Amino acid sequence: MNGFVIGGVSSGVGKTVATLATCQALADAGYAVQPAKAGPDFIDPSHHEAVAGRPSRTLDLWLCGEDGVRRNYHRGEGDICVVEGVMGLYDGDGSSTAMVAEALDLPVVLVVDASAGMESVAATALGFQTYADEIGRDIEVAGIVAQRAHGGRHEQGIRDALPDDLEYFGRIPPTPGLEIPERHLGLEMGDETPVPLEALREAADTLEAERLAAVASESPKPDESVHTEPDPVDARIAVASDAAFCFRYPATLERFRERATLLTFSPVAGDPVPDCDAVYLPGGYPELHADALESAGTLAELGQRASDGLPVLGECGGLMTMSQSLTTADGECHEMAGILPADVTMHDRYQALDHVELEATDSTLTAASGEHVRGHEFHYSSAEVGSDARFAFDTVRGDGIDGDHDGLTEYASLGTYAHVHPESGAFETVLERLDS
Known part of the structure; x- marks a missing residue:
């Protein structure tokens, strides 16, 4: 082409x-x-x-x-x-x-x-x-x-x-x-x-x-001799998809469809969490739909399912909705899913904007211990984390959640400010974990 x-x-x-x-x-x-x-x-x-x-x-x-x-x-x-x-x-x-x-x-x-x-x-x-x-x-x-x-x-x-x-x-x-x-x-x-x-x-x-x-x-084609397409896995991935969760790369959805069964649901509309093996909450604008998210009931169900061991991966807006609360720029506080020990607050100016590199300090949903993951962060919110919070990553480049760490982890779930692309390998790690 x-x-x-x-x-x-x-x-x-x-x-x-x-x-x-x-x-x-x-x-x-x-x-x-x-x-x-x-x-x-x-x-x-x-x-x-x-x-x-x-x-x-x-x-x-x-x-x-x-x-x-x-x-x-x-x-x-x-x-x-x-x-x-x-x-x-x-x-x-x-x-x-x-x-x-x-x-x-x-x-x-x-x-x-x-x-x-x-x-x-x-x-x-x-x-x-x-x-x-x-x-x-x-x-x-x-x-x-x-x-x-x-x-x-x-x-x-x-x-x-x-x-x-x-x-x-x-x-x-x-x-x-x-x-x-x-x-x-x-x-x-x-x-x-x-x-x-x-x-x-x-x-x-x-x-x-x-x-x-x-x-x-x-344009020249890639060197496919060093790239092997992985096999499909027997897994069902539910992806949040609505006006609050609209920041996902088409290639991510393609990868899920190619390797697993892809399901979509709308937390804003109050859809029940599908029967699935993992949930992906992409970024977007949860702060603009905080009333609907709080009252719809989907996040409460998601919090219960996560506490029972369902893996939930949230990026930026996903991290925000996995937290205990979200306070909008006008000062209104809304209850979120309560999966992660954090309270999120919106600000008038952006809090981070950069390409990021993260090093896994332990094995987590998107990386094995010691592996590096590259992504991107751009957010107007900050997260105040509890004293018992556990981070999955050290930040090699970027701000992450507290300047030195990113990736809050609880149960089998992970929330991060970093958006990643499937070519980073992060989603392959998720799928392999579900297949093991």
Whole structure:
């Protein structure tokens, strides 16, 4: 599958809107589009899927490793893969957009804010192109999309200023209808606030779809000689899936379906906990649904099942709901599942944001003693833990729960602030434990 990467000159330049407009332009031209996201984000991919009709692939070198990134890329379907970058093109030491483009050997289409410039837009793009050589990155900045650019003289001035080896792929006009509302943790989810189709098509019409399709190139496949797909296990995995538990990678659900029986349930709706061998509580927005979670009864049942030995794995929002209580930013305290000896409080500012590395201090759900697990943390909450709390991990990188540790463990359950990808091997450990 051919593809290209949409990189930005900085955060906030409009990569997501440019990506959605590009997906729409290519789809309108008759191409089947596979979206993807460089970095660990859950929210931008929800908008990708709403437009392209396919789950967006997660491409993060820290989470997945180079072969894992290539495997996840090639598990996509379609004619062209459009990869949205993270932050500015070269930003990030764990897995920058440039690092992902290099690992996949894909060209970069650079999004440049053109709202107040013409020749300066070309100068900025040229600087990003030549900087790759300066730092020894083997990537090709093939051209630009001019974000917030008007037509007529403004557009022509940008075209004329670009050097011959930088293509002009079109512009995104300044359209208020294309702005996606934000809240803590980023944009609102794609199924909550989809980009209006009329405004998106207006932006897509100003992009040059055939030029974009022509620049896409084939990515090398992973070295499968060092990778063996594990056998299925006789296990039933129940995954919480609703507006409070919406941060899960498509690859995680794929892995569960391939190796076990996957069941879903909604704690917000009060669904009973399914007959299962383990429960996975992904991250999301439990703080926005704390009333429903407290009153629905599912968490109380889950707490009882966990105390009887049912393994429950919670990530971030999952950790929050496994705790004794959750206090929202307005000071309201809500009773949660009571599996873990912790009380969680929401804050106005984020408490942690980074790629993380954890070392297991003992054998736990997702790792054997001494093993390292890589993940990502981004949360606005903090957890006050009891004096008898037991941690499963030391933090090698990141903040974890208390700055030095992550992974509260109780009964056969584990709650962590770290989100992990199946390429980390963590979910394989869960499945092998259920099969033993």
